[in-house]
Each structure stands twice: as C-alpha cells, then as structure tokens.
C-alpha cells in the first residue's frame with residue numbers, strides 16, 4: 001500500500017497532522033519524519049515488532065543498531081541507566097540538538113534496536129515536528145536516517161516520497177531539513193569520550209559542553225580489519241547510484257571539462273565557477289553549513305544527470321566540514337590525484 005503523505009510546516013506543525021502520525025506510531029507502524037539533520041524512518045522504539053519494520057523497509061543489516069529519539073529527560077531515564085551527572089548537565093545544554101550520545105541501555109529497550117549491544121544511542125532532536133510527534137506518541141521513537149541502506153541520506157521530502165513511498169505507512173512532507181547532515185555520535189560510556197561519527201558539531205564545537213573528545217579511527221573504511229564502534233560506519237554508505245570520484249588536485253579538477261564531457265562536477269560555487277558542463281553547486285565555499293546542507297541533495301541530483309560519473313573536490317575539514325569530508329570519503333568509489341589515473345578510471349567505467 002502506498003504511504004499516506006501529509007504536508008506539515010516544520011516550524012509550526014498542525015496538531016491534526018501530528019496526531020495522525022502519532023496514531024501510526026502507537027499502532028506499530030512506520031513514519032518518515034523531518035529532524036533538524038536528515039529525515040528519519042521512525043517506529044515505536046519499545047516495540048520489537050514495530051522496529052523490525054524499520055529494518056525491512058530500509059533493507060538494513062540486523063547488526064546495525066538504531067538511534068532512539070526522545071522528547072524529555074524522563075524518556076531518557078526510561079531507556080538508559082547510570083547516566084553520569086556530568087553527562088546529564090551537558091545534555092541539558094546541548095539538547096534538543098544534533099548530538100547523539102551512547103549510553104548504557106535498560107532491558108526495556110528491545111535487542112533489535114541496539115543489535116544486542118549493551119549501549120543505546122539516544123538524541124533529542126531540535127525539530128518541532130519530531131518533538132511533537134514523540135510527545136504525542138507517548139513513546140521514544142527509534143529512527144535511522146530514512147534512506148534505503150547504502151544510499152545517500154534524505155534531506156528533502158520529495159526524495160523520501162520517491163524512495164520510500166511504497167515501504168512505509170506515512171511520510172510527513174516538510175520540504176528540506178535544516179542542517180542536511182547527520183548528528184555527531186559521541187560515546188560517553190568511556191573516558192575520554194569518543195566520537196564515533198563526525199556530524200553537525202565537531203569535537204571542538206562540543207568541547208565547552210563535553211570536554212576533550214577523542215576520535216575513534218576504527219570507524220574508517222580503510223581500517224576494515226578492526227571492529228568499528230558504530231557498526232553502521234563499516235558499510236558502504238551514502239553512495240549515489242553512479243561512481244563518485246574524489247579529485248584531490250585542484251588544478252586537475254578545473255581541467256576536467258577539457259579532458260571529458262562525460263562527468264558532472266560537484267563543487268562549491270567558487271570551485272565550479274566558469275567551468276563548462278552541467279555541473280552541481282554545493283553553494284558558497286566560505287559557508288560550510290551551506291555546503292553541508294547541499295551535499296546529499298547533490299548526490300541525488302547527480303543520479304538524475306546523464307553523465308557517467310561525478311567528480312567532487314574536497315572542502316575544508318574545519319567544523320561541520322569534517323562531517324562533509326567523512327561522507328564524501330565513504331560515498332566516493334575512487335580518490336584520484338592525477339590526470340593519467342583519471343583517464344584510466346573513466347575508460348574502465
């Protein structure tokens with residue numbers, strides 16, 4: 001059955017729409033809803049049966065746990081134990097917001113949500129629709145990013161309707177999400193705290209709230225022999241349905257239109273200005289938030305072009321740029337720095 005699609009204003013959600021979505025959640029169904037980061041594919045976090053529907057709709061491997069979204073500290077206490085006071089104080093300052101914290105779980109949380117791990121990932125989203133939906137449902141909502149597994153995350157409701165219109169019960173159609181890139185995940189069960197996935201806020205941004213945060217490089221694709229701490233980070237991820245080539249050399253990137261007309265260039269407006277071809281702009285390179293919010297949309301736009309592949313140029317890794325480069329690194333099929341290698345790779349496609 002096709003999903004029911006309901007339009008909703010992200011900043012002023014109509015209670016009638018929120019109630020309709022909450023009824024789907026309490027009835028054990030699935031709802032695609034906006035958060036301030038990306039769209040989530042949600043179900044009642046306390047129902048194993050409802051959460052099973054998330055895994056099958058997304059075609060997500062069972063060993064990849066879900067983030068639980070909450071709207072209050074009492075919901076936090078219903079699913080987590082031993083939350084240190086220092087972490088609680090930090091939460092009160094950073095939530096609602098795009099930061100997911102790994103905490104000790106209570107038994108109430110179904111195994112399917114945590115993939116059997118002793119920890120659970122939790123966040124309080126800063127989006128009025130998401131918060132109202134959780135509140136009206138009266139239960140925490142488990143929600144991974146709303147894309148089909150391995151695909152780019154969804155930041156625009158039109159893409160949610162296209163990709164999930166036949167596999168979920170309801171889609172809340174709210175246009176573009178605010179940040180357009182996922183939350184930062186920090187494991188606060190260990191000292192020092194460890195960042196498992198870069199996101200909207202960098203470790204430096206979070207330092208005033210959480211202190212020093214280490215990065216765990218076991219989560220990189222390159223380091224495949226070790227166990228990743230956030231299981232999802234080991235999978236092919238964020239990839240458009242055609243090759244995406246990361247071009248590390250700026251001069252080579254600018255020269256591409258003279259080498260081939262078979263690729264689409266993706267870059268900041270400064271990088272692609274004046275270059276021939278039907279290229280995709282990520283917006284003002286001076287504004288990394290703007291670039292981040294356009295990234296996943298650009299990956300999906302690339303799919304609609306007739307080109308053979310996309311070529312993307314790195315941006316600064318400062319702040320949210322760290323998350324942008326992490327997603328590009330995972331989505332890219334190849335990293336290339338020389339014209340010979342580029343020609344060879346294009347010939348092989």
Ligand code: TXA
Nearest residue numbers: 037040065119120121144145182183229230231232233
């Ligand atoms: O911004 C976001 O975080 C979005 C919105 C919808 O909230 N959600 C999101 O969920 O990005 P997802 O499922 O696409 O990514 C969650 C990541 C996965 O890599 C998963 O492996 C990891 O979090 N994760 C979840 N629970 C975990 C746990 N208990 N231990 C380690 N990693 C965990």
Ligand code: MG
Nearest residue numbers: 144145146153
């Ligand atoms: Mg995801």
